[in-house]
Amino acid sequence: MASSESSPLVDELGDAFSQVNLNKNADDIDTCVSSSIPEVDESLKVKESELLKELQSLQCPFVWKPLVYVGDDIFTKIKNKEEEVDSDEEETFEWRKFILNLVLSYEYFKCDDIIRALEKIRENEAIVLSFIPIGSLKKFYVSTQDALYHVVLASKAYIQFQSQEFDETRQILARIKKECDMTDHCKAALFGIHGACLMEYGQIGNKAALEYLEKAVNIDPGQAEWSFLLGKCLGRIRRFERHGDIPTKQELNALEKAATMEENSSYIIFLAQAYREAAFRTALRLRGESGRINIRCAFGFFKLPYPYQNKALAKKCIDKALTLLPDNLMALHYAGMIAERFENDRPKAKTYYLRSGERGNYGAYMDLFKMKQRESKNYDPISDLKMLLEKFKEGSRTLETLCQIGSYHLLVKNDLEKAFYYWKKAIEIDPEHSNLKEHTFMFARSSPMNIYTVLRDKARLALKRKTDFTKEQQDLFQEIIQLCDEKAPDSSIFK
Known part of the structure; x- marks a missing residue:
């Protein structure tokens, strides 16, 4: 039988509830609840919104938001490129490194690695501010410095804003030269920098970059770098989408214009390779049934540097040449080189090298001996070399x-x-x-x-x-x- 006496705990709860006024209406309850939540500083929200709006009006990768990279790890890809440009840009403005740093900063930021993202932007700030105008890119640097620094500071401000460093963001924004106050050289440079960054994002990036590079050329037709990048970009798109086509007139004109305006080794090499590629393809179109033309074109496509090198066409030409001239020592030698380096078929390469060497091709023997050395670290070429004597x-x-x-x-x-x-x-x-x-x-x-x-x-x-x-x-x-x-x-x- 249950006890009629209440427990001390029940009595205590009863006393507590007796103090509560259960006749309060809904508005009173809302007021009571809302009073327990901290008030949001509306003025602070407005200031943040204004900062973000100002940031969005600037030019930098964090505003452009480049496309998602499709391919291998972009960090590995850019690291390999950095090793190349470190030696190429020793005596001039580090323009290529500047672009790679921008892309890396944006990609680190996407991975929530704020420290590395900011580190790359600081590297770029040092590149822009410490450069003494010398070398092949002196004119480029002098005419685009305001745009370069605009992109650096805009990137820096954006990172600080996302880190909720609002005072630091305001200080940086106060130092940025607005696009409307820039010369045409610098306005063009903002489009050029945008296009150059997009070109690091594979074929999709190349196609997206075209619009910005064309704008840069139209605004500042006297800046060689924008014509060069336009020609380079057109070549990349052509080789991906229309692999068998010769370079277009627009591509050749852009590269030729860059090489004419500025004596720069990269401009000259790209132009020479584009004309060389066009010459080989034209020769095949005119005399595609000639064994000797196919031999020369096979070697030409084999020797073209990346990205002009065409493995498929080199192999097609050498196969055609061997069909027409099966005992030609030059055709056999090139067939060996293509088998070794494009197909990684060393037994096949050895057969071609030997056939060519036996017909009197000294170079084919030397390529055979070098291949033997790559196969075995213990290879001693003395006996083979004495055979050549x-x-x-x-x-x-x-x-x-x-x-x-x-x-x-x-x-x-x-x-x-x-x-x-x-x-x-x-x-x-x-x-x-x-x-x-x-x-x-x-x-x-x-x-x-x-x-x-x-x-x-x-x-x-x-x-x-x-x-x-x-x-x-x-x-x-x-x-x-x-x-x-x-x-x-x-x-x-x-x-």
Whole structure:
């Protein structure tokens, strides 16, 4: 049976509820609830909205919002490009690095890596402010500096705003030169920078960039960089969408205009490659059934640098050439190169190299030997090179082979005596031959060397350590110095 007495807890709750006025209306309850929520500073919201509106009126990747990159990891892609531009831009304005930094900053920001995003913008600020106008891009920098700095500060302000650093954002905004106050050079540069950033986003980016680059050229037709980027962009789109087409008149005109206005090595190379590509395609159209034309075009498409290189067309041309001229030593050699480097089919490449070499192609043998070295680190080319001495008796070929054997003994086996033995034979053939003074060793990455200089200086250094060598060896070193002094007195680095 339940107890009639209430518990102390129930009594306590009853007392508490007795203090509550249950007759309050709905408005009173709303007032009670709302009074417990902190008030929002409406003026602060207005100020933030005004800041954002001002930011949206500026020009930078955070306002442009480039397209999503389709392809491999964009950070890896740009890192590879950074390694290339670091050496290319040592003596001029780091324009390419500036663009890559903008893209990286935006991509880091998308990944919520604010620290790295801001770091890249600060790098760009240093690039713009510390550059002393010199080099091929001096004119470009001087005429676009306000636009470059506008993009830097706008990016910096946007990052600070998103980090809720509103006072810092206001301070940065106060330093930005507005687009309406800029020269036409700088207004064009804002479009050009936008287009250059988009070009880092693959084929979709190239197509989107076209509009902005055309605007840049129209506003500032005297700025070579915008014409160059327009031609470059048109070439990328053509090679992706119409791979078999020759460069259009618009593409060639843009590249030609850039190269004419500014003496810049990149402009000249891109123009030359575009004309070269056009020439090969035109030759095929005119004489596509000629075996020799197909051989030359196959090699041409093979040797064109990226992005002009056309693997499919090179292979098509060499297959056609071999059908028409199956025993042509040049066709066989190029077929070996294409099989090795485009198809990664070394057995097939070896067959072509051997067939070409057996028909008298010295270069095919050398490519075969280099392929053997890539296959095995323990490969010793001496026996193969000695075979060439027997097969090629003509003076310049013999001299080149002797130089290669000598280089291998010195640079790989560290044997000066044997190197001198073979190099001396080469000198006896023709002491004035250019290969002796600009010799390139085929089996290692090395700069061209003067054999006379290397021989003489190695011998002199050895004589300084007389106790390490026999009397016969010391006499040999003296002979080396005497021979070099006689045949090439100006080749020593010691004066």
